Amino acid sequence: MLSQKRHKNILHQYGLKVTSARLRVLDTLMRSNIALSHADILSKIRDIQLDKVTLYRTLDAFVKSGLAHKVATEDRNWLYALDLSEHGDTVHRNHTHFICDYCDRVYCLPVSPQVGIPDSSSVEGFEVRSHEFRLHGTCPQCH
Template identity: 30%
Template sequence: MAKRNTITKQLILDSLKDSKTAVSQEILQKELGESVDRATIYRVLNSFCEDGIVHKILGDDGKFYFTICMNCSEKQHKHNHFHFKCLTCGKIECLPNEVDVKLPAGYQSVTFNGFISGYCSNCSSLSANSF
């Protein structure tokens, strides 16, 4: 059964695609304003995760952030990479390098959530120039 594409889903998807960073539900709520309620955003984001459209990042603040998937499908998410949060500008992004974690014999990885905090290339170059 095909899933219906609604105006609300399209608004949320467009907002995610236009974003240069992973965004939380609260950020999406502020962007979309009164046009979409909080529960609908939550439901649509989770639906997008299940469909392989977006992936969910657990931040160091305990919040979930969402970003568009690259090369994923409903049956297989490929997110064995670190996520990076800039302590200056707050941007959260996926780092491009895939990580291969060697687990002990008998263990099988299902998900990976690596999170690094620091200074992005833009903010670290700005602070280097201020000294």
């Protein structure tokens, strides 16, 4: 783990107390380019003690504060990914998720600007406020 400075800063920014558990979970999510499940994260953190309940609560806190978001997968799992861009600022409410049908990895892609969103009028009586685009197929690793 590099300089914790940045990590601590991020936690502060989102109004979260700095604890070793949170730093570790944040670091784990930052190192991953795919969304991770509770089980994924737990298995990656072996050097410090981390109770499953603490992890559940940590992830909830991340989501509630807006630091991360969660995706419900087809197999009824929750995957977590940070809402940070490379520059540390908050991203999109609207997401594009890519789900690999071979390895089940979920990637959070930047919303492709050329994707048209159906406007409210196109769907009678439904007022669209945000959207999530889920793409299924083969990811680069499984090619």
